[in-house]
Amino acid sequence: MYDPNNVFAKILRGELPVTRVYEDAHVLAFKDIRPAAPIHVLVVTKAPYTSFDDFSVHASKEEVIQFWGGVRETVHALKLSARGYRVITNVGADGGQEVPHFHVHILAGKPLGAKVCA
Numbered sequence: 001m002y003d004p005n006n007v008f009a010k011i012l013r014g015e016l017p018v019t020r021v022y023e024d025a026h027v028l029a030f031k032d033i034r035p036a037a038p039i040h041v042l043v044v045t046k047a048p049y050t051s052f053d054d055f056s057v058h059a060s061k062e063e064v065i066q067f068w069g070g071v072r073e074t075v076h077a078l079k080l081s082a083r084g085y086r087v088i089t090n091v092g093a094d095g096g097q098e099v100p101h102f103h104v105h106i107l108a109g110k111p112l113g114a115k116v117c118a
C-alpha cells in the first residue's frame, strides 16, 4: 500500500525543498540529503509506486520507458557518461529501502570500488 505521506511524496508535492537536477512529466531528480559519494542524485517516479518491485510489476511499458528515459536525461545533465557512475535501487527490508517510493540512486564522482554490502 502506497503511503502518500512518505518523504518523496512530500517533495513531489513541493512541501519539502530539494536541489533539483532534472525534471520532466514523469520523474524528478534531486540531490540526496546524505550523499554517499561526491555525486549522489535520486531519480523518483512522479507516479505513486512503492518500490522497483511494485513498479516492475504494475507499470506499463510506456511508463518503464519514460522512467529510464528520465534516468538517462539525469545522467546527461550531470555529464557522467565519460567517467562513469553507478545506478542502484533498494527494495524492501533486506534491500535497505528507507523511503517507500520507487527511486534509483545515481552515484558518481570518484572510483566507487567494489559492490560491497555494509
Ligand code: 5GP
Pocket: 007, 016, 018, 019, 030, 031, 032, 033, 034, 035, 042, 089, 090, 096, 097, 098, 099, 100
Ligand atoms: P533508500 O534507502 O530508500 O533507497 O534511500 C533513500 C534516500 O533518500 C537516502 O539516501 C536518504 O539520504 C534520502 N533522503 C531521505 N530523506 C530525504 C530528504 O528529505 N531529502 C533528500 N534530498 N533526500 C532524502
